[in-house]
Amino acid sequence: MFSKIQVHVGLVVFLILALFVETGLAGSEKKIYIVTDLEGISGVFKFSQTRETDTPLAREAREYFMGDVAAVARGLRDGGATEVVVLDGHGNQAVIPHLMEPGAKYITGTPRPGVFCGLDNTFAGVVLLGFHAMMGTPDGVLNHTQSSKSENRYWYNDVESGELVQSAVAAGSYGIPPILVTGDEATCREAEKFFGKTCVTVAVKKGVARESAMLYPFEETRQKLYKGAKQAMKIIPECKPYKLDMPVKAKMQHLVFEGTEKKPKLVTKEGTVTNALQMTRF
Numbered sequence: 001m002f003s004k005i006q007v008h009v010g011l012v013v014f015l016i017l018a019l020f021v022e023t024g025l026a027g028s029e030k031k032i033y034i035v036t037d038l039e040g041i042s043g044v045f046k047f048s049q050t051r052e053t054d055t056p057l058a059r060e061a062r063e064y065f066m067g068d069v070a071a072v073a074r075g076l077r078d079g080g081a082t083e084v085v086v087l088d089g090h091g092n093q094a095v096i097p098h099l100m101e102p103g104a105k106y107i108t109g110t111p112r113p114g115v116f117c118g119l120d121n122t123f124a125g126v127v128l129l130g131f132h133a134m135m136g137t138p139d140g141v142l143n144h145t146q147s148s149k150s151e152n153r154y155w156y157n158d159v160e161s162g163e164l165v166q167s168a169v170a171a172g173s174y175g176i177p178p179i180l181v182t183g184d185e186a187t188c189r190e191a192e193k194f195f196g197k198t199c200v201t202v203a204v205k206k207g208v209a210r211e212s213a214m215l216y217p218f219e220e221t222r223q224k225l226y227k228g229a230k231q232a233m234k235i236i237p238e239c240k241p242y243k244l245d246m247p248v249k250a251k252m253q254h255l256v257f258e259g260t261e262k263k264p265k266l267v268t269k270e271g272t273v274t275n276a277l278q279m280t281r282f
Contacts, residue, residue: 030124030233031083032076033176034069034104035116035167038090039132039142040183041065042204042221045213047142053092064218065094065130068182068204070101071222072129075229077103085118089167090130115277116170125179125236126171127229133186134162139207140186146280147254154280155251156244156273165194166279168242173276177239180232182225184213198238202228248273250282 038050041064049061073084088095088108095108107117119126133140135153145162146152154161164187168178180200181191188201204221206214250273255264271282 079233
């Protein structure tokens with residue numbers, strides 16, 4: 001027979017071990033790499049919010065961005081992440097230093113070595129935060145692939161793919177799985193198509209057309225982002241890296257504006273991708 005003291009001690013030990021397992025402290029380090037964009041952030045629905053850097057609309061959008069990043073960073077840390085690295089992946093950069101959430105490191109500014117600076121096989125998962133659907137998605141808010149002005153479209157092994165795939169393939173080359181995708185509903189649908197249902201998705205808005213959306217209050221979206229990030233830490237063991245065997249057959253279509261009237265001309269380029277970190281270069 002066990003004494004009451006032994007039972008109580010055993011219960012305390014069990015609870016402590018359960019806490020360690022729940023938070024991921026019992027295992028190895030869980031470093032998470034966040035790749036960010038701006039078009040899929042809460043409250044963003046117009047290109048005028050994303051194409052400039054120092055207008056009132058652009059400054060507000062960057063503040064919205066920092067709020068979404070903060071919610072995800074908190075969720076990851078509370079879910080057991082031992083280190084969080086945030087890559088400012090938007091073309092004209094979006095990080096506002098004085099609004100950085102504690103408990104994360106931020107990579108911003110250009111130029112920098114490589115597209116995914118600091119990414120290596122020591123990371124347990126990648127988060128694709130604030131992303132958008134690929135070019136031509138009818139209900140995709142600010143849908144595009146790489147360039148919204150030249151309306152680029154990409155196919156890999158005859159499958160049309162957007163920036164979600166391009167980023168996930170880069171992470172997959174290091175054996176890192178996508179664990180969380182955030183954006184509008186169309187982005188989440190695209191993520192499920194390519195990454196499966198295990199990857200956590202959080203929709204922060206619903207597209208009506210390319211520059212119109214049903215928006216939700218920030219208090220609600222940030223709560224969803226926090227919960228989604230925390231949940232993503234739990235399902236890491238179930239997630240698989242997204243990989244394409246190199247070389248990959250590739251095709252790109254884009255518009256070229258010619259002459260004084262700048263009439264658009266559709267140009268097609270075909271080639272082979274040999275490096276998973278350079279999916280747009282062939």
